[in-house]
Amino acid sequence: MSNDTDTNSTETHHVTFLGRGLALRSSDRLTLLICPLCSQRNGARIAALGTCVWCGYEPSPRDEEPVTMAHTCGEATTII
Template sequence: MSEKAQTRVITFLGRGCAELHGDEIHLKICPHCSQWNSPAASHTSRCEWCGYEPSLEHAQPASDGS
């Protein structure tokens, strides 16, 4: 499986939620303003509400709840 095909759920210093597709971030919940991004906007890697642009520098794996 190529790295581009792998999808991982990530947070940004424990806040927000995004999917990491290779090195591309699809922002679902903004860690800055806590708003949900629409599916169309999530692929822009930017919050449609406040303009936050996430950085891989702050990304960490999301907890699986265990």
């Protein structure tokens, strides 16, 4: 039997952008929850678009970093 149905396409994980902001990353989508540039929180509909409604920031995949224990103090802890 093939493992084609056993993919991680629906699995998401939290990421930051050079240690700022907060987003959810899946294999095919980025949901920008908190903008790393202006620090504003995006609403659910806009967050799903992957850009900041406040300042127009478009995240670069090269700046993405997985959320680690160092990032989970303060604001990120209350969101996750």
